[in-house]
Amino acid sequence: MTSVLTPELTAHWDEPDSFTLAGYKRVGGYRALPRALRTDPDEIIQMMKDSGLRGRGGAGFPTGMKWGFIPQGDNKPHYLVVNADESEPGTCKDIPLMLATPHTLIEGAIIASYAIRADRAFIYVRGEVLHVVRRLHHAVAEAYEAGYLGENILGSGFSLDITVHAGAGAYECGEETALLDSLEGLRGQPRLKPPFPATAGLYACPTVVNNVESISSVPFIVGNGASEFNALGTERSKGFGIFSLTGHVTTPGQYEAPLGVTLRELLDLAGGVRAGHSLKFWTPGGSSTPIFTDEHLDVPLDFEAVGKAGSMLGTRALQIFDETTCVVRATLRWTEFYQHESCGKCTPCREGTYWMVRVLDRLQHGQGTDEDLDKLLDICDNILGRAFCAFGDGAISPVVSSIKYFRDEYIEHAKRGGCPFDPAAATLWADGGR
Numbered sequence: 001m002t003s004v005l006t007p008e009l010t011a012h013w014d015e016p017d018s019f020t021l022a023g024y025k026r027v028g029g030y031r032a033l034p035r036a037l038r039t040d041p042d043e044i045i046q047m048m049k050d051s052g053l054r055g056r057g058g059a060g061f062p063t064g065m066k067w068g069f070i071p072q073g074d075n076k077p078h079y080l081v082v083n084a085d086e087s088e089p090g091t092c093k094d095i096p097l098m099l100a101t102p103h104t105l106i107e108g109a110i111i112a113s114y115a116i117r118a119d120r121a122f123i124y125v126r127g128e129v130l131h132v133v134r135r136l137h138h139a140v141a142e143a144y145e146a147g148y149l150g151e152n153i154l155g156s157g158f159s160l161d162i163t164v165h166a167g168a169g170a171y172e173c174g175e176e177t178a179l180l181d182s183l184e185g186l187r188g189q190p191r192l193k194p195p196f197p198a199t200a201g202l203y204a205c206p207t208v209v210n211n212v213e214s215i216s217s218v219p220f221i222v223g224n225g226a227s228e229f230n231a232l233g234t235e236r237s238k239g240f241g242i243f244s245l246t247g248h249v250t251t252p253g254q255y256e257a258p259l260g261v262t263l264r265e266l267l268d269l270a271g272g273v274r275a276g277h278s279l280k281f282w283t284p285g286g287s288s289t290p291i292f293t294d295e296h297l298d299v300p301l302d303f304e305a306v307g308k309a310g311s312m313l314g315t316r317a318l319q320i321f322d323e324t325t326c327v328v329r330a331t332l333r334w335t336e337f338y339q340h341e342s343c344g345k346c347t348p349c350r351e352g353t354y355w356m357v358r359v360l361d362r363l364q365h366g367q368g369t370d371e372d373l374d375k376l377l378d379i380c381d382n383i384l385g386r387a388f389c390a391f392g393d394g395a396i397s398p399v400v401s402s403i404k405y406f407r408d409e410y411i412e413h414a415k416r417g418g419c420p421f422d423p424a425a426a427t428l429w430a431d432g433g434r
Contacts, residue, residue, distance in 0.1 A: 004265050006232060006240040008220055009213065010256045013100040019135055021142040024103035030148060032223035036111040037156040044115035048218070050226035052238030057083055057174075057211030058285065058314045060237070060303045069198035070116045070206045078118040079207045082109055082215055083179055084125035084132075087171045088286035089337060090317035093242040093254060094212035098125070098132050101216075102139035106162065108218035110148060113160050116208050120161055124179055127166035136164045171341035175389045176209040178343065189345045190389035213242060234260040237302030237313075247282075247320040248274045248428070260305070263318060264297040274428075277322035281405065285314020287334045288394025290401035291327075311401070324430070326421035327406045328413055331398045332360040338395035346387035352379050353395055360399070363410055366418035373403055373410055 017023035024030070036044055048064030055061045070078060082105065086094040098105060105123070113121045125133055140162050143149045151159045165183060173179045173188040180202050182188035201207025217239065221229045229239045237259040243266055246252045250271030257266070263282065273279050279294045284301060290311040292299070299309045306313045321330065339353035359376050362368045380396035387393075403410060412420055424430055 004261055004269065005255060005257050007256050008240055009097060009101070009104065009216055009242060010254055013096065013254075018100050019102055019139065021103060021139070021146060024101060028223070029103050029219075030107055030146075032219040033107055033110055033148065034154055036114060036222050037154055037158060041115045041117060044111065044222070047221060047226045048115070051221045051229040052226075052233070052236075053214065053217055053221060053229065054237065054303065055211055056213035056217070056241060056315075058088070058312075060313065063210065063214055066198065066210070067112070067116050067208055069196075070208060071199060072117065074206065076205045077120065077203070078116050079202045079205060080109060080113045080116060080118045080121040081176075081180065081183065081202060081207055081209045082121065082123040082212060083174065083176065083209055084123050084212045085167050085174045085179060086212070086315075087126060087169075087174055088288060088315050088317060089334065090244065090246055090283060090286045090319040091315040092244050092246070092317070093315070095126075095129055095132055096254060097212060097216060097242070099135055102136050103143065104216045104219060105136075105212055106139055106143050106148070108215035109162060110143075110153065110160055111218050111222055112208065112210065112215055114158050116206075118208075119159055120163070122183060122202070123162065123164050124167055124173070124183055125164065126169060128169050133164065133166050140164060170343070171337075172343040172389075172391060175391065178389070179209065180207065187343075189343045190387075190391075192388060232258040234258075234300060234302045234304070236304050241316055243301065243316045243318055245270050245318045245320060248277060248322040248325070248426075249320045250274055259302040259313075260300040262298050262300060263292075266318065267297075267320075273320060273322050277324065279320065280323045280325055281321050281327060281402075283314075283317060283319045283398075284311050286317035287319070287337070288390075288397055289314040290397045291405065293405050311397075322426075324421065324425040326364075326419055326423070326426070327402050327409055328360065328364050329419065329421070329423065331402045332357070332364050334398045335360055335395065338391070342391065342395075346392065348383040348386040349392040349395065352383040352392065355379055356395075356399060363413055364419060366413045366416055368410070368414050370411065370414070373407065377403065 012018045045067045053063040109121050170188045173182045177191035178188040197207040233239050243255045281291045303313050335356050339357050342349045344350045383392040
């Protein structure tokens with residue numbers, strides 16, 4: 001079964017000096033960069049298109065197409081912004097990537113900046129992960145000293161400066177336009193689109209915003225060719241990706257595999273659901289994606305198949321919950337998170353998440369009624385598609401999907417006048433640490 005895995009980005013995470021320039025170069029690091037700098041920038045963009053790489057931050061937009069939207073000959077500065085503000089509950093791939101192999105990201109950022117004719121790039125990382133911020137600063141300093149950043153990189157005539165910017169810790173800043181506002185020193189709130197960042201992004205100039213994993217995949221594509229990346233994955237979802245397994249799984253962690261792998265295959269690699277228990281529900285892409293149940297074990301984890309099955313691939317954060325988990329309690333906790341993280345700009349999100357928490361809390365304590373379920377769905381319907389960004393749509397996903405698959409469990413709370421589950425049973429130490 002290990003043949004399912006395709007360790008590329010994660011191949012050297014276990015090496016003690018993987019984060020250093022010497023460690024990165026020992027395994028082939030910065031070999032793609034000279035090749036890229038000898039290539040016409042438009043050819044690099046075409047290479048990304050040919051590879052089929054789609055954004056790894058959740059939306060899955062074709063990376064090469066996004067780069068191609070940048071206008072040329074406009075006499076404006078161009079910017080690359082790396083979205084390293086990983087904050088989706090259950091998602092933990094970009095943080096360990098930057099911690100273990102930050103130079104992969106830096107090399108990808110240099111190539112991407114060259115392709116879009118940008119001489120300034122920003123890495124916007126969560127301020128809470130101070131150890132990652134320090135490691136990025138260290139890697140950037142090493143890259144400057146080695147001549148991979150700064151003026152006239154490798155004698156190519158191309159110059160680039162990279163700034164590591166620590167955010168203040170707002171989930172909403174993972175949305176690209178809110179991130180840009182935050183980077184400009186404003187409150188992190190989404191912008192009305194259009195205009196889109198490609199034409200009016202950072203400082204009203206053409207800007208590409210890409211996820212950490214997306215940019216980190218660029219050196220592989222340039223170094224090995226678009227066809228090698230394109231050969232992996234499914235027809236419309238190409239390449240490899242990092243799948244984060246957490247929760248009630250025997251061996252949680254990062255599993256890098258081609259898109260289209262199934263949860264059943266990943267669970268086999270991870271030792272299955274914790275001993276003595278069975279799968280109840282799971283998220284294919286973090287808490288902002290509609291939940292799946294055990295009937296979805298064989299859904300190919302690619303953008304199209306997951307969408308067809310009623311959810312979204314998102315960030316490939318596979319949160320696993322066994323039969324000891326109360327779905328009402330889990331949904332309430334997720335919704336409390338979204339209420340707290342709403343930026344407050346849009347009334348549907350600001351007010352809707354507040355009232356969803358109130359109703360869910362009532363249901364969780366057995367004080368709700370069948371009418372409350374209809375009220376919840378009505379609130380969700382009034383949030384869906386009525387905000388500046390996708391925050392509201394994500395916030396209602398666990399609510400709508402949990403009622404869809406576990407309506408009887410909600411009703412059982414009302415019948416019993418309380419929650420029928422023991423919260424302690426769902427903890428990871430409940431079975432003696434198994």
